[in-house]
Amino acid sequence: MNQNDLFKKIKRNCYFFIRKIMLFFPNLIYSNKKHKYVFILSPPFSGSTLLNQILSSSKNVSCNNNIGTREGQTLPGVKEIIFNSNRWDKNKKLPWQRIKKIWRSHWYLKKPILLDKSTTNIMRIDDLIKTFGTSYFICLIRNPYAICEGIMRRSGKSAKDAAKFTVDCLNYQMLNIQNNENILFFSYEDLCDNTDNIINKIKNYLIELNDIDANQKFKAHNYKTKKSMYITNLNEDKIKKIQQKDLLTINNYFRDNKDLLDFFNYKLISY
Numbered sequence: 001m002n003q004n005d006l007f008k009k010i011k012r013n014c015y016f017f018i019r020k021i022m023l024f025f026p027n028l029i030y031s032n033k034k035h036k037y038v039f040i041l042s043p044p045f046s047g048s049t050l051l052n053q054i055l056s057s058s059k060n061v062s063c064n065n066n067i068g069t070r071e072g073q074t075l076p077g078v079k080e081i082i083f084n085s086n087r088w089d090k091n092k093k094l095p096w097q098r099i100k101k102i103w104r105s106h107w108y109l110k111k112p113i114l115l116d117k118s119t120t121n122i123m124r125i126d127d128l129i130k131t132f133g134t135s136y137f138i139c140l141i142r143n144p145y146a147i148c149e150g151i152m153r154r155s156g157k158s159a160k161d162a163a164k165f166t167v168d169c170l171n172y173q174m175l176n177i178q179n180n181e182n183i184l185f186f187s188y189e190d191l192c193d194n195t196d197n198i199i200n201k202i203k204n205y206l207i208e209l210n211d212i213d214a215n216q217k218f219k220a221h222n223y224k225t226k227k228s229m230y231i232t233n234l235n236e237d238k239i240k241k242i243q244q245k246d247l248l249t250i251n252n253y254f255r256d257n258k259d260l261l262d263f264f265n266y267k268l269i270s271y
Contacts, residue, residue, distance in 0.1 A: 015067065016076050020105050030109035036206065037135040039128055040117040041176055043169035045150025046142035047188040050220040050231065052117040054199075055138075057216070060208040062111035064103045073118035077102045082120060088165075090123045096131040113208050123172045125180060135182065136206060141173055141264050142188035142235070148250050149238045159246035163253035170260040187264070192233035239269070 038055070042048035052070045056063045064072045073082040078099055086092055107114045121128060128135055144166045151162040177185050184205040191198050195214050203210045217228035242250070247270065254261060254268055261268065 012067070013076055016106070023105065023108055027105070027107075027109045033109055034112075035109070035114050036112060036208065037128075037132040038113055038115045038138065038206070039121050039125075039135060040115070040138050040140065041122045041125065041173065042117070042119060042140035043122060043142065043147055043166065043173070044119045045147050045154065046140055047191060047220070048117050048119065048140055050218055051138065051140055051191065052115065053218045053220060054212055054214050055113075055115055055202070055209065057213045058113070058209050058211050060111055060211070061113040061115050062108040063115045063117070064106040065117075071118045072103050072106075072116040073120055075102060075106055082118070087120050088123075094124075094127065096127055100131050113206065122169060122176070125176050129180075137176070137180065137183045138202070138205075139173055139176055139183055139185040140188060140191070141170070141185075143239070144170060144254065144261065144266055145242065145247075145250065145269060146188075146235045146238045148246075149242050152246065153241070159242075159249035160253065163250040167253060167257045167260060170257075170264065174260060174263050189233060189235065192231050195231055 038061075040048050040051055040055075042051070049069055052063060055061055056066070056070075063070060065075055068074065071083075072078060073087065081094060081099065103116060104114075125137065128137075147166045147169070148159065148162040151157050151165060152159060155162075157165070177183060184201060186198050186201065199212060199214050202212065214231060217230055219226075219228040251268055251270065258268070
């Protein structure tokens with residue numbers, strides 16, 4: 001770890017330590033308050049950070065992680081359990097009561113909505129329900145080619161590995177939608193292109209979110225800029241960045257799993 005990365009790690013850990021201290025006594029007061037747990041279920045690189053920021057614009061929402069990718073699985077104490085080792089192993093046994101305790105220490109318990117966005121939750125909905133009881137799930141999906149582009153560019157994976165991982169995520173999300181209640185599902189494309197409609201669906205899903213504001217700039221990770229920007233569909237530009245040889249590899253895998261693409265109304269593409 002270089003000096004710059006070490007400084008960022010120390011700064012990050014100090015931020016979370018101070019946040020926990022500041023929340024400790026207020027949370028004692030509101031520890032018995034009735035809450036609604038809301039979990040974003042989404043593949044990586046699918047707009048979940050943007051969605052997290054939109055939901056967090058409500059005065060009724062407390063997100064357990066307000067920086068970076070805003071994932072609860074990267075909080076100190078949880079990162080070592082989930083994120084740092086085999087986090088995409090769906091059979092990995094996790095100490096959920098311990099995770100819940102840590103997450104609650106980072107939520108402001110005065111708020112009625114407690115929000116978590118951890119990408120690996122997409123395959124752990126049963127554990128979440130068992131641990132947190134009645135919960136609410138906002139499921140997000142994105143054009144699978146755009147997901148692949150993000151995986152290859154930001155995680156350094158091959159086209160084959162990116163395609164396989166994307167198909168796994170599509171399958172997880174399909175099963176989540178088919179087998180569970182209390183789910184609100186929409187696509188990244190609808191969120192960007194039909195924003196008002198999706199925002200109304202969110203408000204109808206949870207009345208406490210009736211004050212969310214999507215008409216502002218958000219600082220979500222994207223390849224264009226590190227600055228804040230209004231909600232924008234970046235799919236076309238992202239998909240154009242995929243090289244032809246990689247697209248052929250991706251299509252070979254997607255073609256064998258066309259039923260999943262059909263379920264989410266996505267089509268095979270080619271140059």
